[in-house]
Amino acid sequence: MPTTDPSDAWQRLPPIALVFLVVRALQKFVRENLVVFLGAGAGVAFVERLGVREVLLGASLVVLIVVAGAIIYHRRFRFLVEDDAVRVRRGVLERKELRVRFSRVQNVQLGEPLYLRPFGLVQFSLETPGAAEREVELPGIPRRLAEEIRDRIVGARAAAGAAATPGDEQAEPAAGSSARDIGSPPALLHAPGRVRVFVHGLSSNQVWVVAGVVLYVLDLVFRQTADSLAMTQLVSWLEAQFSAGWSTLLPLVGAVLAGLLAAGGSAALLRFHPYRLHDHGERLVGSGGLLERREQTLRRDKLTGAVLQQSPVGRLLGCWVLAGLQTRSDGRGGDVGQHSFLVPGLRAEDLGLVGLLYPGAAVPARFEPIHPxxxxxxxxxxxxxxxxxxxxxxxxxxxxxxxxxxxxxxxxxxxxxxxxxxRHWGWWLDRTVIWVRRGLFGQRLEAFELAQVQQVQLRSSPYLRRHGLVRLVLVLPQGLVQLPFLSEDRAAALANQALFAAETARRHRV
Amino acid sequence: MTSRAPEETFANAVLAADSLPDFRAVVLQPVAPAYRPYAVTAAVLGWLVPLGAVLIAWAAAAAGLVPAALGALAPVGFGALLVIAMINAVFAAVDARRRAWALREHDLIYRSGVLWRRSVIVPFARIQHVETVSGPLERRFGLTRLKCFTAGGSGGDLTVAGLDLETARRVRQFLLERIRDGEDDGAAVSGPHEAPNGADD
The missing domain is CATH 4.10.860 (DNA Excision Repair, Uvrb; Chain A)
Known part of the structure; x- marks a missing residue:
């Protein structure tokens, strides 16, 4: 390991990392500009006005700029792994140097895209509580180095415990340490089969978002090519189907729906299968992915809550998803997104898993309703x-x-x-863990320890005051959790309990 | 399954909800008396620009630079804006009267709002840093705002408006000491402190 060697030196990324940088920069460009381009048909008007050749020329120019930017970024990028931190120097126009202490890291991700696999390289990234996005990304570093950094990060607490520095966050008591940490093999907590992962994909809301985008793009293409012969034929064929009545239209709609669902299920298989959740004591490791193998390592002591979610389709299919919540500087840690620590493919009987992920949390049998x-x-x-x-x-x-x-x-x-x-609004206090449920067709159950509360707010409007009610807002490291229409006494009792828990907890600031 | 030792020890210490100190029982301290004239002035100043614009339109109409119809509408607009500005000023005065704060042994309480009311309680153990901010107008009235930052994004910031400079300085110092104490102890709980509540001033 280069870091323990006295000849410590700043390292560069291998040449193949350039592929990753270019792909990511292009993705980012498209993501950030797609809406502007497609919005209100501006893109169509733009293409019409300029012509295909000019548009292609412009696109080539964009690609050139992106590639040039990636090359400069790659050339200037340096990283250094120290005993207790990682340092990175990066930037194209603005040079940035940052040092991230391992004890601050709350999760680590190792990704192995197809094009890096033959070289034994991985994409390493880590997140800290202060950052809204991944703070450090090291694309294309050797797997052994990435694993060693990961192990150091996870081991940082144990090491720090021995040399406890007062005032340092590392002096936190080593929560979650168990016999499993000392050499015993990790416990397999969850391993959904192919079918469960596929069902997870079916119930994911992303299918409908993608469908919406596809429909929009199709609409634009349709408008562009409405006069062409092929499109005229397609339109007349579609018109024939519509006029033929439900008997032919239904199979058509069914086929489109089935295609969409199959796409959603397959996307989940590509992303998660074969998914494995392992308990390593202080850390939880989720891994899987057919094309890009991903391994997410979550430090248990950096978990600030857990959420169980069920989309409307998931409800029909009996499929849940579990996510670990962590501190986010933008307060959006409560959103279950692409970068969350997701555990897919849970059935009703697997819900006990939430207690293994977030000790002390067990799905309550009933919830207290809010005021009618x-x-x-x-x-x-x-x-x-x-x-x-x-x-x-x-x-x-x-x-x-x-x-x-x-x-x-x-x-x-x-x-x-x-x-x-x-009916979906509800809460339940189980010793020190509070559960909040909400939803309309789907449902979302969020659990967190009262001691995690950063701030308590009681808000009221004239209407609420007239009826002796308030809205209780609990500010958590991952964002806000609200309970509307609580009686004043109930909300005050909950607020007092939350404050007591937060003020007496032997837990440091996040 | 692993356990989280500190939390489990803590879990056994949970008390019955009605035996816990109730934040509602705290007598809050009104904000500095200078906050009321400041709030009224700020509310009025905010309406000077639109009022001025209407006056200019009126003058321009009188000089024949813009259609006379606009000139005829100007007094109505001016009157309406003046009424809104006055309502706003009255509202600001009432709002200033409702603003109050208190320091308890372990947290800071701030109450604000007239129609939509809000009480915020921030435990010292959760404050990450504190800063005081004051604009030019606030400085003229000898006022400052105290901002407390906790985790949880922008929703996690509390601004206590309407403190006089000396109180804000003392509260800030007190909070910083409590944050440092908490970190030194490795725990949020520390011994009783003399709270520099406005009541002692």
């Missing part, structure tokens, strides 16, 4: 808004307006929707 006035509040306001809009539309545009039918439908559906939303 929540329903009347939303019903009255919902009715007022929708009927107001409807009245305005009928007065100005008449019954023919396209929005009249959906608004009328919304008016009819409002009571059951509000009732469903109210």
């Amino acid at each position: 006035r929540y329903r009347s509040w939303w019903l009255v306001r919902g009715f007022l808004v929708v009927t107001g809009l409807l009245g305005l539309l009928l007065a100005t545009s008449g019954r023919e307006h396209g929005a009249v039918l959906p608004l009328t439908l919304l008016l009819v559906l409002l009571p059951p929707l509000v009732w469903l939303r109210w």
Whole structure:
């Protein structure tokens, strides 16, 4: 290991890392500009005005700039692994040097994209509580080096425990240390099969987001090529299907739906299969991925909560997803996103896993409801808004307006929707762990220790005060958790308990 | 399954909710008296620009630079804006009266809002850093704002507005000492401190 060697020196990334940098920069460019390009048909107008050749020329120029930027970034990038920290020098226009202490790291990720695999290289990244995104990324470093850094990060606490420095965060008591840490093999906590992972993909909301984008792009392409012969034929074929009635239309819709679901399921297989969650004592390791093998290492002592989530489709299919929550500087750590520590493919009988991930948490059998006035509040306001809009539309545009039918439908559906939303709101305090549930068609159950509370807020509007109610807001390291329509006494009791827990906990600031 | 030793020890110490100190029982200290004139001035100043714009339009109409119809509308606009500015000023005065704060042994409480009210309680053990900020107008009134930052993104910041310079300095110093004590002890709990509450001033 170069770091223990006296000849410690700044290291460079291997040439193959350039591929990763270019791919990532292009992805970022497309992601950041796609909306602008597609938005309001601006892209179409742009292409129409300039012509394909100019657009291609522009695209080549963008690629050139991106590649040149990546080359400069790659040439200037240096990293140094020290005994207790990693240092990175990077930047194209602005040079940045940062040093991240291992004791601050809350999770580590090792990715092995296809193109790095033949070289025995991996993409290493780590996250700290202060950063909204991954703070350090080392693409294309040797697997052995990455694993050694990872082990140092995880071992940082144990090492620090021996030389406890007062005032240093490393002096925290080594939580989660068990016999398993000392040489015993890691315990396998969860290993969903192919089918479970596929079902996870079916129930993921991402399918519908992707479908929305695909439909939008298809719409744009359709408008662009509406005059071409192929498109005219397609349109007349589609018209024939529509006019033929439900018997031919249904299989068509079914096929599209099945295709979408299959795509979602396959994407989950590519990302997760064969998924394994291992308990290494102080750390949890989730690994999997068919094309890009990924290994996420989460330090247990840096977990600030856990969330169990079920999408509407997931509810039909009995599929849950579990995620570990951590501190985020943008307060969005509570969102379960692509970079979260996700455990896919849970069935109802696997929910006990939450207690293994986040000790002390067990899914409660029942939840305390919020006040029923929540329903009347939303019903009255919902009715007022929708009927107001409807009245305005009928007065100005008449019954023919396209929005009249959906608004009328919304008016009819409002009571059951509000009732469903109210029914999902709930909370339960189980010793020191509080659970908060919410949802409409899907549901989300978030668990965290009261001692994690950073701040307690009680908010009230004139309406809430008139009925002796408040909205309780608990600020957590991962973001805000709210409980609306609680009785004043109940909210105050919860607030007092949270404050007591936070003020007496022997836990450092995150 | 692994255990988290410190939390489990702590878990046994949980008390019945009604035996815990109630934050509602704390008598809050109003913000500095100078905050009220400051808030009213700030509210009025904010409306000077639109009021000035209307006056200019009025003058321009009188000089024949813009259509006369606009000139006829100007007094109505000016009157409406003046009424809004006055309501805003009254609202600011009422709001200033409702603002209050208190330091307990282990946390800071701040209450604000007239229609939409908010009480915020921040445990010292969770404060990451503290800063005082004051704008030019605040400085004229001898006021400053105290900002406490905790984890949890922008939702985790508390701004205590309406402290006089000396109180803000003392509170800031007190909080910084408590943060340091907490870190030195390796625990959030530390011995009782003399709270520099406004009541002692």
